[in-house]
Amino acid sequence: DAKTTQPPSMDCAEGRAANLPCNHSTISGNEYVYWYRQIHSQGPQYIIHGLKNNETNEMASLIITEDRKSSTLILPHATLRDTAVYYCIVRSDMRFGAGTRLTVKP
Amino acid sequence: GAGVSQTPSNKVTEKGKYVELRCDPISGHTALYWYRQSLGQGPEFLIYFQGTGAADDSGLPNDRFFAVRPEGSVSTLKIQRTERGDSAVYLCASSPTGTGIHGYTFGSGTRLTVV
Numbered sequence: 597d598a599k600t601t602q603p604p605s606m607d608c609a610e611g612r613a614a615n616l617p618c619n620h621s622t623i624s625g626n627e628y629v630y631w632y633r634q635i636h637s638q639g640p641q642y643i644i645h646g647l648k649n650n651e652t653n654e655m656a657s658l659i660i661t662e663d664r665k666s667s668t669l670i671l672p673h674a675t676l677r678d679t680a681v682y683y684c685i686v687r688s689d690m691r692f693g694a695g696t697r698l699t700v701k702p
Numbered sequence: 703g704a705g706v707s708q709t710p711s712n713k714v715t716e717k718g719k720y721v722e723l724r725c726d727p728i729s730g731h732t733a734l735y736w737y738r739q740s741l742g743q744g745p746e747f748l749i750y751f752q753g754t755g756a757a758d759d760s761g762l763p764n765d766r767f768f769a770v771r772p773e774g775s776v777s778t779l780k781i782q783r784t785e786r787g788d789s790a791v792y793l794c795a796s797s798p799t800g801t802g803i804h805g806y807t808f809g810s811g812t813r814l815t816v817v
Contacts, residue, residue: 626802627802628802628803630805630806632805638810639706639793639795639809639810639811640795640808641808642805642806642807645805681744687802690735690747691747692737692744692746693744694744695744
């Protein structure tokens with residue numbers, strides 16, 4: 597089984613921030629957290645990753661709690677094209693859970 | 703090439719037949735991963751290669767599934783005596799190394815349909 601748990605689905609209004617949570621309570625100190633997303637019929641696409649510090653890139657921000665047992669992916673201004681399944685994984689585990697299906701609504 | 707290439711993109715085969723699925727990773731990537739994905743589910747880990755050797759094959763569902771990477775680049779996933787339950791999208795990913803500092807780049811997958 598994957599080391600991560602995520603809510604199965606979320607909705608977000610277009611233009612608003614989408615905050616996607618992930619629990620990884622069994623993560624160990626040197627394991628990275630990675631986020632991917634998958635749009636229908638395509639392979640998963642890399643979004644962002646982090647170890648301890650919060651990270652930001654052109655796609656998203658990643659907030660990791662101080663105890664590293666959970667993280668949140670933030671899409672600051674969601675668009676309709678952000679509708680996808682979002683996966684959080686612990687890199688060394690190589691296993692994906694079912695992810696969160698984010699639906700951005702107009 | 704610029705990305706991970708998987709061929710064929712679609713494969714229809716009859717139950718009981720043998721199939722081979724090919725993955726061309728990004729040049730220079732030493733780590734290669736195979737996943738399969740059924741409708742509505744996340745990718746299911748099958749096997750991980752570091753160079754030519756299978757570093758973790760714990761995800762292979764049974765002995766009908768086998769994968770090779772003889773020269774440390776291209777990999778082939780082989781399925782014997784296919785069953786209808788093998789129908790899925792088979793995804794390949796590669797990474798510069800197997801360590802956590804590098805993420806995966808996925809191919810577009812091979813959609814296998816066993817009829």
